[in-house]
Amino acid sequence: MSTPREDTHGTHDEPGGRVIPLRPEPVSSPDVTPPPGTAVERAEIAAELLTPAESDAVTRRLPAGARHAGTVRLLPARTLAALGTARRSPRVLAVIRVSVVTLQGGRSWAVRAWDAGTHGVYRRQIRAAEALGDQDLVRNWVQAREEAVERRHARLMNLPKLAVGLLKVVLGGALGVVVFVLVIAGMAQLSGAGTFAGVIAGVLDFVGFLFWLIAVAWTPVLLGAPVAVLYGAYREGSRRAEPPQWVRPPERRRTRDGEMITPSVVVTALRDLGIGPLRKAITAMPDAGAAMLGPITLAGCGVEVDVLLPKGVSTNEVQGRHRKLAENLDRHQHEVFITIPTAARTVRLWIADSGALDEPIGPSPLVIDESLTADYYTGRAPWGQDLRGDAASVSLFQMHLLITGLSNQGKTAALRALALWLAQCKHVEFRVADLKGVGDWRMFDGIATTLIQGPTDDHVIAATEMLEAAVAEMDRRIAALEASGATDGITRDMAYRPGSGFHPLVLLVDEAQVAFMCPAIGDDKRPYGGSKATSRYFMATRKIQNQGRAVNIGLWQGTQDPTDRNLPKLVREGAHLRISLALGTEEQGRMALGDKAIDSGAAPHHLRAGLDKGTVVATGPGFTVPQGQSSIIVRTHFIDGKDSAALADRARALRDGLTTTDGTTEPAAPLDLLTDVATVLNGHRRMRTQEVLAALTVHDPRYRTWTFADLTNALPETAKPYKTAGHMQISAARIDEAVTERDEIGDIDPDDQGDD
Ligand SMILES: Nc1ncnc2c1ncn2[C@@H]1O[C@H](COP(=O)(O)OP(=O)(O)OP(=O)(O)O)[C@@H](O)[C@H]1O
Known part of the structure; x- marks a missing residue:
């Protein structure tokens, strides 16, 4: 029993009731101790508090009878109590049900x-x-x-x-x-x-x-x-007719959580959305609006339905009432996705089974299946599940990528999962700058040729130089591709031929906002950060985004909380694959994914920070986006540190002998096979291919992963091994000729080629 006590206004608890003072005691204040034996409820007060004098004035203005009227009841208390008891009796309930x-x-x-x-x-x-x-x-x-x-x-x-x-x-x-x-x-x-x-x-x-x-x-x-x-x-x-819930036997009442999504549930939810013309149109329809709905189909852990809106109701209006629609469907906002397919006046609703999105998805196929390999040209990274529960994969072939999200939502994990898959293709070279530097990318030691780890200006400078070196590499490749006369760009064969100089190169910068915000100025007076025409990181990024794709150089960037300052517009728009984890606002969503995706219903700002870790909204040609949609939601598989390390070991084994630099030293020059073979022949007229291969691995450890076939494929037609005296041999004279021929081609200025 509560102890009657005096409140601040001098009133007392009355027997059988609880007095709520107009000005509750400031219970949140640490220095006020509630009187002993008093249970104090915390109450959220949205309105302004009245002073005691104002409170008294309000009381005086109330009609005398209303001052202490207590709870307003439409029926006498006894009748209400009797009705309550009657409702609890199954027989009475049955009679009421039959009558209704x-x-x-x-x-x-x-x-x-x-x-x-x-x-x-x-x-x-x-x-x-x-x-x-x-x-x-x-x-x-x-x-x-x-x-x-x-x-x-x-x-x-x-x-x-x-x-x-x-x-x-x-x-x-x-x-x-x-x-x-x-x-x-x-x-x-x-x-x-x-x-x-x-x-x-x-x-x-x-x-x-x-x-x-x-x-x-x-x-x-x-x-x-x-x-x-x-x-x-x-x-x-x-x-x-359907009897109202309250007259049904308790076991046949629907729980709110288990509400089935039927056409009438969807139509009622739309009708009660608060859009006048929509309500009018639905009420006017003979089938109460069912004609607006396409079939409701099972889609993963939810259902999907297309709704053809009546004339005069825009898809935007429905999108704008996302939360209300979800609540009308007895779902949380994050459990309902509204997208705009290509059909006119149509919205596509995906409605999750209650709570289904909070269930974890299984481990990555990459972790389960140790035999899984990767191919830069033809493969797709197994990344997660779409909302339908189907495997969601992504092609990374010649893509620039941008992933954004609030801090600690799984950005690095999602990016690393893609890199760990691609690292299973031994032909891909990684150059990584982790501008957070807490060891998230340490496992790429022995996989990446460059690995910069740290948040200081020096690390930004090293990352910038890494990109600038890649720009030089890109220019070299563009010139070499032009000189080769290739008509189909860099083919898979060309890219994978050891020493071709066209292998896939992925430049990866995690926490790229650190680079854009860097205040350091170089000796040449050019800033490293910022987004001016003189900004070194920005300009290197732009050049690679403009021309890197065609020569197999891709830039992947991860960044937090996008703003115009820490992620310039041109850089955002230069990415082919745009991916976003939970973000704070729609404006940030627009920066992350672009206006088109957001206008078509992509809503990374509706993902719940903290709860939807690893769930991304993605757009770009590498994803399989359902027809009519411009983005896809993927719940990515989480690959934890231990599994990541195991995958990294596998990738490292494919690159046995690779040396990783920290970006402060020059990255190793690309292999020059002809010169290297000429060096190891060392005065011999010819040498068995097997012996050449063994000598090459001693000359440069990067040849350790090379096979006999790799060596044969990599040599030009005129210098390939030939059979003599029962063995495959390489001729020094033919290698010298090939070197001379290559040098002659290299000397031709591409700009002069068209001149007579
Ligand atoms: N796909 C996922 N599923 C479930 N949880 C995840 C997933 N990805 C990441 N997490 C959780 O989120 C945590 C943070 O992940 P991560 O470091 O990748 O976030 P981040 O966005 O890169 O953080 P920061 O912005 O601080 O660098 C992880 O330690 C993990 O517990």
Whole structure:
């Protein structure tokens, strides 16, 4: 029992009630200790508090009777209590249920009768067609209604004729019966089987019996008719209406969480969205709006349905009421996704099963399947699951990538998962700058040729120089590709041929915002950070984004909280794959994914920071985006540190002997096979291929992963191994010739090639 106590305004708790003072005690203040034995409730006060004087003034303005009126009740307390008890009794509930259903049946009959009398079916169809804005349909239904009216009119005109006909039939029938009785009576008299009067008397007795029977049966029939009508109404009600939740037996009441998504649930949710024209149109539709819906299909851990909105309602309006729609569907906002497919006036709703999105998805196939390999040209990184629960993969072939998100949402993990997959393709070279430097990318030691780790200006300078070196490499490749005369760009064969100089190169900068925000100025007076034409990191990024793709150089950047300062517009737009984890605002979403994706329904700002870790909204040509959508939601597999390290070991083994630099030393020059072979031949006229390979691995450890076939493929046609004395051999003279030929081609200035 609570102890009565004095409150700050001098009032007291009354027995049986709890007084809530206008100015609650400041319980959140640490220096106020509630009186002993008092349970204090924390209350959120949205409004301004009144001073005691203002409070008294308000009390004085209240009508005298209302000052201490207590709770306002529509029914006396006893009646309410009795109703409460009655509702808890299953029998009483059954009676109430049957009554309600019967009333619903009666209402249904009335509606149907009214409909039949007023051509309601046609009226509603016409209104629905108008709401959908389909003029042909309107015309057809108007015509159908006119025909129905005409048919009814014709029937009415025929009624008197019909009545006269009926009368004639009845009179004729009665006359026939009389004649028949008279003939039978006459025949009985003539044949001596009976008397004429006797037959007539017998018939009259029979008629009298019939009247008696009717008189006897009349009362039960009269009494039974209402029961039959009520039964009929009950049947009608159970067929055509749904009893309200509260009259159902408890076990058949729907829980809020388990609400099934049926057409009526969706239509009702749309109707109650607070969009006037939508409500009007749905109410006007004969099928209560069901025609607006496409089929509701199972899609992963939820369902998907397309909704054709009536004319006058824009897809934006529905999108703008995302939260309300979700709540109307008994879902959280993050459990409903609204996208805009290409069909006009259509929104696509994906509605998760309650709570399903909070279930973790399984481990990455990359972790489970140790034999899984990668191919830069033809492969797709297994990355996660889309909302339908289907595997979501991404092609990284010649892509610049940008991933953004609030801090600690799984950006590095998602980016690293892609890199760890691609690292399983031994032909791919990584140069990594981790500008956070807490060891997230340490495992790339021995995989990446450059690995910069740290957040200081020096690290930014090293990362910038890494990109600038890549720009030089890009220019070299562009010139070499031009000189090679290749017509199909860099083919897979060219890229994978050891020493070709066209292998895939991925430049990866995590926490790129650190680079854009770097205040350091170089000796040449150019800033490293910023987004001016003189900004070194920015300009290197732009050059690679502009021209790197065609020569297999891709730039992947990860960045937090995008703003115009820490992620310039041109850099955002230069990425082919744009990926976003949870973000704070729609504006940030626009920066991360672009206006088009956001306008079509992508909403990374609706992902829940903290709860939706690893869930990304992604857009770009590398993803399989469902037709009509411009983005896809992927719940990425989380590869933890231990599994990442195991995958890194596998990737490292493919690059046995690779030396990683920290960006402060020059990256190793690309392999020059012809010069290296010439060096290891070292005065021999020819040498067995096997021996050349062994000598090459001693000369440069990067040859350790090379096979006999790699070496054969990598040599030009004129210098390939040939068979002599029972062994495959390499000739020094042919290698020298190939070197001379290559140097001659290299000396030709590409700019002079077209001149006569
Ligand atoms: N796909 C995922 N599924 C579930 N949890 C994840 C997933 N990815 C990351 N996490 C969790 O989020 C944590 C933070 O991940 P991560 O370091 O990749 O975030 P981040 O966005 O890069 O952080 P920061 O911005 O601080 O660098 C991880 O330690 C992990 O617990």
